[in-house]
Structures are given as structure tokens and as C-alpha cells.
Amino acid sequence: MDPGDHITALACRGVAKAFPGDVLALDGLDLDVPRGAFFGLLGPNGAGKTTLIRSIVGLTRPDGGHIEVFGRRTDGATAAESRRLIGYAPQDAGLDRFVTVRRVLELHGRYFGMTRGDAAARTDELLEVFDLADKATVLPNRLSGGMKRRLVLARALVHRPPLVILDEPTAGVDIELRLDLWQYIRRLHADGTTILLTTHYLEEAEALCERVAFIRAGRIAAQGEPPELISRFGAERLEDVYLRLVGR
């Protein structure tokens, strides 16, 4: 998939979103994610991370501002074009329980415009990479939690998107699976894919991300490379930066 020659994978300009009950989830948020970056989006629960991600992938409609993915706005005439450049692995994975693991992957590829043959070949490849080949004919609700996580990540990659958005991919998984997932994600990044990752595990962000942004009350409170942020805040670890930003 050709994202063109834009040097910015993701640009958010003044993105605002309020929910009923005067809940301001995003408050004119600005963010740039360079092409090829491994970018971490950090913040407490309710800070606006998931609303921002859902706005990027088209599942939430911002009230104001706009978002561009490789130069294509996610609203209006280029919305469809922007969506095919994104692979999204949600935290609460909705997996189609009426079709097998293989079909979950194949159908995703075809929803994103792949031919039946291309989707099948890519599915075979991903089933191997994510150690799911022996579960190909099983329904997703028969998988363990860890296998479901791998399937969700694999699903996001079927159509070879140049921007992959991972919402808490390792939340609640055991350390072995977490390391496996880190390995998959690192390999993906090494292949040139831009990664936007949200996580509650700050050591994960420190280990994986080249650049992080802290989101608080719907705005970016601080951003930079982890060592730079640690030094700027006179902290020892990213966790200390986080605690200062949330006022503790």
C-alpha cells in the first residue's frame, strides 16, 4: 500500500470532541507522528487516548479540528482513502464469533480491498507469524485470551497498512506473551511501519517508543523522546514524568 511521500504519518489539528453530559474528551488536541516513528501515547484513564484513536480510524466523529493520515484528511472525500492506510488493533477486540480464525483474517483483508487470493495468501503468512496456524479452523471464542490478542494484532496487519495503531496491546497479558508481542511489534517497525501505541505500562513505552506524548484532559501535556523528557523534568524514569504531569 503506497502512502505517498508525506513525511508525517499522522497530523491532528485542534481535534475536539465532547460527549453528552459536557464530557470534554478532546480539547483542541494537536499532534504530529512522523513517518516511520514508533510513537507512544500515554495518559491516565479518561485522558482522551481512546477517543483520539477512534477519531483517527473513523469510529468517532470529532466536533472540531481535523486529522490527516499521510496527508489524507480522515473526513470528507479522502476519508475512505485514509482508512485503508491504517491498521487498528483495539483493546477490547470485537472478533466475529461466527467465522473461523482464518476467515476473520481473510474477511478483514477483503473488507480493506484485497482480492480473495491475496487475502488468503496474506492470512497464511500471518497465521504462521503469530503461531495461530493450528487454530485456523477454530472459532475465535474458543481461543485463549493471549491467542485473541495475537489474532487482533494479526488482523490489523492483513492489508499491510503503513500506519498501525495499537490500543493497549499488552494490557492484562502474561509476561511471556508481552515479550512475544513486543517482538512482533518491533519487527513490524523495523520493516518501516509507523506505530502509534497506547499503553499504561510506562516501562513498555520506554523500551519500545522513540517518541512519546502525554495526553491529559484532552490535550497533549508534553511530548518528546523518552530520555529528553526524563532530563527535561529532572526525573529518573518516564514514570516520574508521568506522575508529575498528572499532579502527583
Place this chain on the structure above:
Amino acid sequence: MNGGGDLRRGQWLGVLALVEREVVRRVVRLWPQTIAPQVTASALFVVVFGLALGNSIRTVGGVPYEQFIVPGLTLMGVATAAFANNATTLFQARSDGFIEDPVSSPMTPAQLAVAYTSGGVIRGLVIGLLTLGAARVFVAFPLRHPAAFLLALLLAALAFSGLGTVVGLYSRSWELQSFVGSLVIQPLVFLGGVFYSVQSLDAPWEAVSHLDPILYMVEAGRYGLLGRADVDPWISFGVSGGLAALMLAWSWWLFERGEGLRT
């Protein structure tokens, strides 16, 4: 797209995949739940009402009673299947969250509407044709105007597939689907002249029956299959087409708005 194809072609490949998911992966694979019960129920109606009551009600408007009820039963099967299909599949996909996969794909809202509508229409037509086949085992009937009959089935399938989509997108629980299915569609179907001629009703009930939109669908089907109807076929097809257009427009508007799909 992946391999250089263009966006528009890719979007329609997505629509085909979603239709396949709806029809082959869901309706056909789950046939004991999605097809068999409705065809069996319709066949039982033919046996019980047609053959048993047919002995005491010989003819309606010159048509043997067992023949008279076949078009209405077929239309009833189409309508209830198309409605249930879309109301169920959309609510289930929303409730489980897997609808986000096609919704976040490059398919446009209108294309999503086409895909889901097609799923309901195909299931409705399959049920209708199987009902007709099952009825044929017990009752010999003519097929006077095949194209008109198929058009009547198609319009009913489109209208109720659209209504199912509307309910599937608005629902916050299973209750709305159950309410509309049991307390709106079923009474309208039974009062829509499936089992009797509305001309046999006294005033004001005959006039009231003409407010029931399903009457026109049944009469359109009756004209197509038996070549006779209580309502002018132009009016029947006009009302059926209008209802189908209204339901499709409503369902497409909900997809455009992102009702139940986007926050």
C-alpha cells in the same frame, strides 16, 4: 490498493466480502436457525390452514382457498426473514463489537448499507422461494405473472431488510427487535389479508385494512402468482415500491449518520 488496484474497486470487493460473510458464513452455515424454522412454519400454515380449512372454505373470489393463502404466506416468510436477518445481524455485530471491522474499512456508509441490505434481501428471497417450494408439495397452484411475483417478493424483501437495518442500528437491547417483530410486523401481516380477502370484511374494517402497508405487498404477490387481487396491481406495486424506497432511504441515512456505529 494492495498490489496497485484502485480504491473504488477495493471498496466493492469489500462489499462482496461483507455480503458473503452475511449470507454464506452466517445464513447458510446456521441454516437450522436461519432457514429451516421459517420454511417449516410456513409449510405448516399451508397444511393446517389451506388443507384443513380448505374443506370448509372452498374458494375466495373464485380461487381455491389452499391456493389463495400461498402468496401471502410466501410474502410473510420473505418479510419476517428479511427483517429478522438485518435486525439480528446488525445488533449482534454492534453488541459484540466486530462491526467496527467493516465500519473502519474503506467502505463508504452507502456501501455498508448495500452490503447489509443485500444480506437481508437474499435471505428473504431464499425463504420465500423455499416456502413456495414447500407449499407446492401440498398444493397445486399456477404462476400467472412470474415477473410480477418476483418483483413483489423483491420489494417486500427490500422494505423489510431496510426496516431490519433501522431496528438493528437503533437497538440498545434485544427488546426493540422483539417488540417490532411481534407487536408490529406480525399483527400487520396477519391483518394484511394473508388468510382472507379484505373485501369480505364489513365497514369500517375493510377501509382500515387498506391502511396496512403489508396488504399491498400481499396483493401484489397474489396478483403475480394467481392473476387476481383485491387491490389494483398498480396501486399494490406502487405502495410496495414506495415503502421499500422509504425504508432503504431511512436505513442508508442511519449508516451515513453513523447511528449505533460511530460516536
